[in-house]
Amino acid sequence: MSIVRRIPGFYDRPGPELPAPFYEGFVRFYLAGNEVHLVASALVVAWVAVFIVQLIKGDVRGVLGVSYWLDSEPKFYCTQPLNMERIFSQIGEQVVRQERALARMQQELSRDGFVRSVALVGPPGVGKTLTTDILRQQFPWQSNIFVFFWRGSVQSPTWRYHVLQQITDQISCCGMNLIVLDMLNVQDYDVADAYTNELRSRFHRQIGRRSKKTVLVVYIFDLDTADWNLERQIQTLQKNISPHTPVVAYRPFGIEDLPICLENELKLESTRTPNSGPYYYALSEEAKMKVLDKALTDIADIGCYKLKGLIREYGEAVQFT
Structure with missing residues (x-):
């Protein structure tokens, strides 16, 4: 007479009746499977914990171990140097009569630091936007360029700051990033101050991190030519903008x-x-x-x-x- 038993865990509902040898083999398989499930679950929990820590530190790709799958460019693309001397040589061939301003801008953007910002100041038509156009064309990491015309939108300042926040969230750790804020006037000095401070607070504590983000920020201020005292406007910006954002003055044309x-x-x-x-x-x-x-x-x-x-x-x- 064969002995029949029910499968464990199924007592609360009708289950198939199996011969004893088949039942004992199934139980061994079931218990072994539970041990595998416990180990797998522990590994998943550990991986998720590490992922959260790395997410906070900004190194998601490192913990995933799929950098080469996520990056469309090879590693040397991200680590190539930024040749400021060559770029500003190209700028100098097209932006005329602004040698002093270009030399200062090159110096400020070449210094060390995760956030490097400058404010280009001058009347319209003296080469400020042309300078950033050529800088953008020569910038090695084209997917890391962001341009926003501050007064080119009729939206509220709150909406504009939201756009800046979205730009900040897209900053990459592959190579460097270039952010250009154009169409600012003298009264917008607080925009440059607030945004530079936000970037510095977010990115200045990256030493020791596996993935570091470097940002070049160029603010373009058009002086009001209806106010003939252009020097006073420049002094206003120099007084109100943080020293972390040097003011580079473009000379007016005659x-x-x-x-x-x-x-x-x-x-x-x-x-x-x-x-x-x-x-x-x-x-x-x-x-x-x-x-x-x-x-x-x-x-x-x-x-x-x-x-x-x-x-x-x-x-x-x-x-x-």
Whole structure:
């Protein structure tokens, strides 16, 4: 007569009746499985605890052990040096008559530190935004570039600060990060102060961490040309902005700077690549005089900004050969 028993754990509901030898083998398998489950559960709990600690420290990829799967670029892409000398050499070829400001900016962005910030200050049309445009083009980590036009939005300051917070949350530990805040005026000095302090409080205690985040921040302040005392506006910014964000003053342009700006614009126009259009524009001597005469009326308000449009207006389209 065969002995039959029920499977353990199933007494509260009808279960299959099995012969004794089959039952004893099943019990051994069941108990062994429980031990495996306990070990596996302990390992999962330990891994989750380590993951949470590393998440707080900002090294999630290290604990996951899948850096090469998460990063689309190889390791040397993240660790390559930032050649400031080469970048500012390129900037100096296009931004004219601002040698002192460019030298100061290069010095400040080349210093040590996880957060390096500068405030570019000057009237419109003297090369501030052009400087950051070239810096962005030459920046090795293109996916780590963030540009925000502070007064380019009609949204409330609260919404704008929320955008800055979103930018901060996206800062990468692969290579360096570049943040450009454009379209600020003298009254916005508190924006630069608050954001730099936030970045410093978040990232300055990274020594010893496996993954470190480095941020370059460039604030662009346009001075009010209706207020002829530009020096007073610069002094206001220097007084109110933290020393952690050095003020780099761009000199205003005058009549003597216009011909140099025009020749530089024509040089850049002639060296454009066909990818940007089938034509470039050249000026006759007569057309140059017309352009200079037109630009002269606005030199105090918008510097050399108007020249590019005037070249297209008075110039002759030349097809690339």
